[in-house]
Amino acid sequence: MRVSKRRFVQTLGAVAATAPFASRGASAREVRRRRFDLLVIGAGTAGLPAAIFAAKRGASVLVIDAAAQIGGTLLLSSGQLSAAGTRLQREKGISDSPLEHFDDLMRISRGTIDPVIARLAVDHAAATFDWLMEQGYPVLPDYPVDGVAHEPYSKPRYYWSERRGIAVLDAMRPGFSQAMAAGRIELLLEHRAVALQLDHSGAVSGVAVEDSGGTRSELAARNVLIATGGYASNAALFEKLSGMPKFLDSSYPFAQGDGLALAESAGGYIHGAEKYLTNYGVILASYDVPTSQLARANFYPQRRPPWEIHVNAHAQRFVREDVPSVDAREQALRFQPLKRHWVVFDQAVVEQAPPLIEGWTSEDMLDAFDGDLACFYRADSIEALARAAGLPERALVATLDAYNYGVHTGNDFLGRKHLPCKLVKPPFYAIRHQGTSITSTAGIAVNERLQVVRRDGSAVRNLYAAGEILGSGATQGQAFCGGMMVTPAITFGRLLGQQLIYLSQ
Ligand SMILES: Cc1cc2nc3c(=O)[nH]c(=O)nc-3n(C[C@H](O)[C@H](O)[C@H](O)COP(=O)(O)OP(=O)(O)OC[C@H]3O[C@@H](n4cnc5c(N)ncnc54)[C@H](O)[C@@H]3O)c2cc1C
Incomplete structure (x- = not known):
């Protein structure tokens, strides 16, 4: 059911009164003593919905972020979304389906997407978009359209808001704040994940973090989600993986590729670098x-x-x-x-x-x-x-x-x-x-449950990844498919939040 405008405004008011995001939330000392059901590294596009939905299902969640605020790349992103089979499309008489969306991705990318990951994204994209609309996402009146900057889709399934990525973030803030206020989510800002902790069986059991002064804390969790974004602000890593210098400085400054190193330290591996593509020149x-x-x-x-x-x-x-x-x-x-x-x-x-x-x-x-x-x-x-x-x-x-x-x-x-x-x-x-790219093409390999996998295909227990850390190549292939980074990031965060605590039992 759609949230009424009045209720939405009331909700925003309540959130502002209870949980300002400028605050650091919890202190490392407080959360050090607990063992969380889910520890999310990165309070951005994928991390926020993961926390919100896990909290809704009754999980105890700790979210940490290296930055002093939540939002990640949404603070800069154009925030274009794509989803097929949405309520808005039905209301506008547009007949569309995830399968047609998938076929379009295959056509535009000439078969270079990861079919398993892209299919998971498009199959659940409509539910993600409908949820954002329920949270008050203000879609522009003439949308959906078939394309704006990139190769057009065969159907209008492309959504945008005047306030771009910020509009997506604003739609997620209330749910996040309410869960914080209810004590379901603890938020630790200005803490950077520097290492994963593994138990004797190789399963992930926690995360070591450092605050801006270099003080280290060890945090325990049953499940860890790496949602740290990509590596597009790390010029050296970008050049290593793309074979091209980093020309533009417009990526999120904390997109340093930390999550890739964390996942690799637990046995994961990076793939998809060969799909590197630039936009036409600027x-x-x-x-x-x-x-x-x-x-x-x-x-x-x-x-x-x-x-x-x-x-x-x-x-x-x-x-x-x-x-x-x-x-x-x-x-x-x-x-x-x-x-x-x-x-x-x-x-x-x-x-x-x-x-x-x-x-x-x-x-x-x-x-x-x-x-x-x-x-x-x-x-x-x-x-x-x-x-x-x-x-x-x-x-x-x-x-x-x-x-x-x-x-x-x-x-x-x-x-x-x-x-x-x-x-x-x-x-x-x-x-x-x-020709430039401001996102990360290569990413960490995961299976259909978004578990980080080793080269032999086995999953690293208790370790998941979502968002740009999977690489743009997973959901766009060697092409630019409109909306196919923000929407999959939110979708995968949402799916993991909904299912994670059950998957790991
Ligand atoms: C200018 C621009 C425009 C774009 N436009 C579009 C678009 O229109 N449509 C589209 O689909 N995609 C677009 N993209 C890409 C898309 O916005 C991103 O891929 C997506 O938002 C990334 O989501 P994420 O959750 O993976 O990462 P983020 O949203 O960046 O979140 C990662 C979070 O992890 C934190 N973090 C990083 N390292 C650590 C660490 N070691 N410890 C703790 N926290 C850490 C970061 O501070 C950040 O808050 C655009 C990107 C840019 C830069």
């Missing part, structure tokens, strides 16, 4: 990386047909710039050196084309060429442009000649349809774009 604020994203060009031909060409580090075109599929562009970039491309155009494009960069006018863009920003290059000849942008001169000249010949004959060699003008009028321009 403009970086600086050559020194990690750095922030300065701006993003509009590469969706449905919204703005391209007037420019895209070249790789060899100054060669590598993609039909007006290909409608987002995934086709991302896959084409996957095979280019350093996943980098330059958008090249001339003065005629500046004068005639609609603005290239999202949120910028054409004048804003020209200002960027006038200033000392990284990644913007302008020159009076193609050869000089190539030198400024670090591209091979003769290759860039040849590429522009070939493109202009295609415009002249109406027969582009890559099959591009939108050929508005030759690129011949100086000055010439180039903007360097970088």
Whole structure:
């Protein structure tokens, strides 16, 4: 049953009065003396629902987090969700099912998802989304849609809120606070899990934590859930597992990959690194990386047909710039050196084309060429442009000649349809774009019960993992499937919270 607006507001009021999250909750000394049914490492997207649902089933739960607040990556995330067979879809007359969602994931990822884990996610996604709606999740009125930034689904099953990830977090806060107020959940903030404790049989029996002053405590639990997120803020580990530098600094700072090391110490292993994929390029604020994203060009031909060409580090075109599929562009970039491309155009494009960069006018863009920003290059000849942008001169000249010949004959060699003008009028321009990823592709292997497993397939007793620690490759494969990180994280947390104490008996 849907929670009425009045009751929801009352609930929020009660929560604010009883359990502010700025407080540390319990002290390590208090919780050290107890043995909890469930210890959740990470009060984020997966950890919060795990705690809420375990507490609902009567478990005693301890949640620890290295940060000074709950929320994890939800504090930054776009928070797009996807689920099939939801109540909202039925209300809007959309017929959909988890199987169709699964088939779409297989299609978009070309069979690279983990079928067991992705199936578990989509089978239970609708119940997750319905629950978030009951908790007051404010979905935008025109949703669900079939896609926003990523390859579209075949059905509208993509949900979003104006307040992005924060809206998801706000929907979970009341349940978490109420369970804290009822003494079912203890929360220990600013405590980092540094080791797992194993008994003589190799089963996990607790977690060693350190506070910000380095004081160590040992906490006992019957079950431990690692919900520490990924490793996308750990530049060294990111580069080791992706084979690519960490270009963007916009991941959650506590996503340091701690959980992977913890799981490995108990016998678990990391897999899926080969599924690494970047989004199509963005403009970086600086050559020194990690750095922030300065701006993003509009590469969706449905919204703005391209007037420019895209070249790789060899100054060669590598993609039909007006290909409608987002995934086709991302896959084409996957095979280019350093996943980098330059958008090249001339003065005629500046004068005639609609603005290239999202949120910028054409004048804003020209200002960027006038200033000392990284990644913007302008020159009076193609050869000089190539030198400024670090591209091979003769290759860039040849590429522009070939493109202009295609415009002249109406027969582009890559099959591009939108050929508005030759690129011949100086000055010439180039903007360097970088393919980036802000999430973790590789992850800890788990079985269908989300138990951490060893290479021989046996489960490490009492140890579970959920969320980005499983790697984006599990639920998205080598593709970007909308909403398929936040929704699975919440779903797996919820499922574990509901079932964990029974599974382990
Ligand atoms: C900018 C951005 C936009 C995104 N947009 C989308 C989107 O639209 N849709 C989508 O599906 N996905 C999106 N993602 C990915 C998605 O948000 C994350 O994969 C997901 O929120 C991660 O959930 P989690 O529970 O695994 O980790 P988190 O939510 O990060 O929670 C992990 C928690 O563990 C804590 N922690 C870490 N190490 C320790 C330790 N040693 N001891 C104690 N605590 C620890 C952290 O402080 C954190 O609170 C986005 C990611 C980013 C960065």
